Amino acid sequence: MGKTLDNVYKHQSLVYKYFLYVVSVALIVFFFPKGGKFKYEFQKGKPWQYENLYAPIDFSIHKTQQEVEEEQSTIRTNKTDYYTYSSTVVSEVRAEVSNGINTLFQTEIFTSSQRESLRNLSEEVLTDVYDHGIFQNMPQSRGTVVVKNNEAQPIAPNDYQNVELAKKAVTEYLSDANSYGTDRLSGIIRNNLKANLFYDNVLTESALNDELSKISYTRGEVDQGKLIISKGEIVENEDFKVLSSLRDEYESELWMGSNYYFILLGYTILVALVLIMLFLFLKRYRSDIFLNNNKVTFIFFNILLMVVATTLMVKHYENFVYMVPLCILPLVLKNFFDARLGLFVHVLTVLILGFVVPNSFEYIFLQIIAGIVTILTASELYKRANLFISVGQITLIYIVGYFAFHAIHEGNLDNIEWVLFGVFVLNGLLTLFAQPLIYMFEKIFGLVSDVSLLELSDTNSKLLKELSDKAPGTFHHSLQVANLAEAAANEIGANAMLVRVGALYHDIGKMENPTYFTENQITNVNPHDDLPPKESAKIIIDHVIKGIEIARKNNVPDRVIDFIRTHHGTTLVYYFFKKQQELDKDADPANFKYPGPVPFSKETAILMMSDAVEAASKSLKNPTYGIIDAFVEKIVKGQMQADQFLNANITLKEIEMVKKVLKQKLTNIYHLRVEYPE
Template sequence: MGKTLDNVYKHQSLAYKYFLYVVSVALIVFFFPKGGKFKYEFQKGKPWQYENLYAPIDFSIKKSQEEIAEEQQSIRNGKTDYYTFDTAVVAEVGEEIDKGLTTLFQSDSYSSQQRRTLSRLAQDLLEESYETGIFLDIPESKSVVVVKNNEALPMVPSNYLDVDGARQMIAERFSRLGISGALNASRLVQNSIKPNLLYDEALTQSALNDELSKISYTRGEVAQGKLIIAKGEIVEAEDFKVLNSLKDEYESELWLGNNYYFILLGYTILVALVLIMLFLFLKRYRNEIYRNNNKVTFIFFNILLMVLATTLMVKHYEDYIYVVPLCILPLILKNFFDARLGLFAHVLTVLILGFVVPNSFEYIFLQIIAGIVTILTASELYKRANLFISVGQITLIYIIGYFAFHAIHEGNLENIEWILFGVFVLNGLLTLFAQPLIYMFEKIFGLVSDVSLLELSDTNSKLLKELSDKAPGTFHHSLQVANLAEAAANEIGANAMLVRVGALYHDVGKMEHPTYFTENQITNVNPHDDLPPKESAKIIIEHVIHGIEIARKNNIPDRVIDFIRTHHGTTLVYYFFKKQQELEQEANEEDFRYPGPIPFSRETAILMMSDAVEAASKSLKNPTFTIIDDFVEKIVKGQMQANQFLNANITLKEIEMVKKVLKQKLTNIYHLRVEYPE
């Protein structure tokens, strides 16, 4: 049982990677649109590169979205407006006119004949005006239908009559009578006129919807076996529409029935192949990252995030697929790891998305070029201007690429979709969110970016300020080591910013007992004179442990704490060991040895060399070129003989380059000049 548990614990890291791999493949396939993939790639304006294509099935030629929109607009422009004939209004107006005339005729100024004439004319005008109905305003539509007694009666524009028109007609007819007092009767009738044709919005909209529903989304049929396009023939506009119709029909048919499982299997195999390439790359070329499950999870999380965002855009807003800022992926991975890994992961992600995006060749080409530009231009992201410059270049690449593909497809620069320029600009603006994303990922995954390293390198930060106050000599030593280590890291292509920050914090543990370290002793009194060598060695060794504790209390990232842990490796506190040997010949080395671990990266190895050289250089008296050369060689050789660099991925050539830089820097520090002959 014990051996079984040991095996489980031993292989749990590998088991987690298997689990992450399977889950990632399953999620990506689940994200993919539920549809098959047409086996031919084609573009308008380019030759058909395959054999003669005959229709494999009967299918309809689909109208384009532009054609359908044009038909819909045409129907809306020519829609029929429906009005309801309100008979109650006619009766109400008639009663109002009768009452008004009765009141008007009570005056003795009207004769019986005039009363009969005016009453008859008012009645005739009422019937004539309301025979077809009166609108409030003349309808703009040329097609008007009046619903009267549940019967739909079309009206011709010449019969349109509104309130103003009816009153004008009434005024003219009364003026022809030439009867005194007709003006009062005319005004009475005019004021009584009201519209009785009321707009029926619900009925109008219902009729419009019926017409829109009758639009056919296809135009013509293609019978099975008919030649669609011959080999080498240019894909013209009409051919392009037919091929797209076949593609849509083919893909929808593929996803039905038993084909579903085969398509699912095919997607799974292809995605699995792509992701296994990523694992192989990490294992072969980035083994340090491969062994760290947290970092592997971070990489897969970012890939899944890009795949999810893109597939959602394909499903819902296919025309705006370039809104997804895919170049955030290489930006973030380069910032946390390196350019090669960022580009490799980006290319694999683009290959995965190439299965589902429209115009896959165009998409893959543009995204890979944009990713390469991202890797080449994005550096030192802690400088805000660099990110803006990089994003501007990425956006420009998208725009130039779109121009080129449009020219190839159309053969001219007409019909350019200017909205895509806005899409590319929006893509660039979204790419700027790489900065807040980097901050979020640092907190979630415990990683360290150059932005955080820049903040930590500020000597006015709380912890470094405390170090300069409590142990000023150690602080000055740390600054000197940081300068040496940074120069050496730049020489061999290591992470100079990380080395500098590690050097600044590597001795923070000396704050616990600053006076026990010679650089902080401002008098000739040495507290070690009153302690046995073993006790002195213990205090010296414990500055590593104290440094780790202080760093963790101040939320210093683990990557920086690694420098505190490893800057002495497993070396001896040689001075006090020799003093102990003077007291007892059989002194135990383990009491005078640092606990380690030894350096495990180029950066931590550089710090160990720089720290030892800078500290020991304080003992040099009257240094010369030869003395400094021998001095550096002796210290680094001793570290190599003590096997301190066995776990660090630093080569002998790189160690030689580091020694060369250290010699040059020490020469500059001591202001050595060439001795001229007298």
């Protein structure tokens, strides 16, 4: 048991990677939509590439979403409006009319027969007017039903009337009566007319929902054994609908019963294979990232983020799957690492998502092309215009790609879903969120982006301002080294921004004892003259340790602190070692060596060469082309012989290119002119 725990502890980094791998596979498969995968790929307008396909089971042909929506729209357009007939209102009107007639009889003289005639006329008029009822608001629908005495009675449009039309009908009815007092009766009835038909929203919606629920989502059956499509036959519109219905039926059947576990196993194996490819790539081509669990976690986190976002979109809003800004992934990874890694991870993520998205071929094609465009166009993201230009090109690729696929499928430009253009534009706007996302990732995972490097390179920042005040000579030396190192990095394709920032901060440890370093001595007094060589060497060597402490105290990123650690590697403080040998021939060189480590990247190697060359160049008197050439060669050769570049991924050819740049820059610094032959 103890040995097992020891092995786990010794290989904890590898154990963590296994754990991250298993958790990532499990999470991805968990978020996958619950459905099997149809074994045939087909596209509208393309030939059927497989053998003749016969229906393996009985299944229904599903209507398309557009067909269903058209039926729903037709039902809503022709829906029946229900109105409630209020008998209470009619009774109130009758009572008010009766009171008006009684008042009329009291003010004027009528015979008994005239009174009876007027009362009968009022009843006839009210019965006729309220036969179908009077609408409060005239109905807009041609299908109108009045619920009267719990019975539904349809009303023809020519029977529709509101209060104004009812008043006209009363006037016309009584004008034909030709009896005494009808004009006064007409006024009484018209003044008391009220609407008694009221729109019943609850009943109308209930009836509409009932009609909508009767819509059939299928249109026909296909019997088992029937030929669906022959080999080489073009997949036309009807064939496409039948094949899509078979696919849906097949996938839903697959996920039932014992098939569930086999499908789960299949998904798990495929996702596991994809993520294994990522680990193999990192181990073979990006070993520094593979050994850094923080960076590996960051990469897997981004993959999971995109997979979860896309699978959730497919599950709830399948038609808007392109709204997920997948190109953020290569943008972010290129910003923190490099273009090759960013594209490789993007392609693997798209392959994983190909299992779950509709029209997987189109999706994979468009997303890979968009990812390539992202990698090729996105550079120097700290310049805001570059990000906007890149996002514009990504959006254009989506739109052009959609046009192309639509033309292939339909053979024309009819029925274009214009809403997808809005989706592509929204995708582009969401891709702009890469900038704040990069900032968040920097804080969460402790990484450094070009934006942060740009901020660190500001010479008015607190730490560099302090360096210029306390050790102005060192500050000027750092600026010179930054210029040399940046030029060399550009020459061999290294990260020039990172090298420049590393050069600006590499000697901040000299702020502790600035006068012990020659570039800060403004008088002829050298404090080392009063110290033994061993103690002087310790002060010089300690500026590396003190620089690391100052950098950490000021929250300088580890990626920049690496330049402070490695800019002297494990070289010897040669001047004081020689002075010690004059006192003691058996002096131990280990006491005069920097603690290291040696440079482990192109950038840190460039800084070591630039720092040594710039510092030593101050001793040159009357330099010429030949002197500078031999001088640079001697310094770099000494570093190579001391095995300072063994761990750096810099080639001999690149070292030669760096030396060439250093020679050119020193020539410019000393303003040398061409030497003409005598």
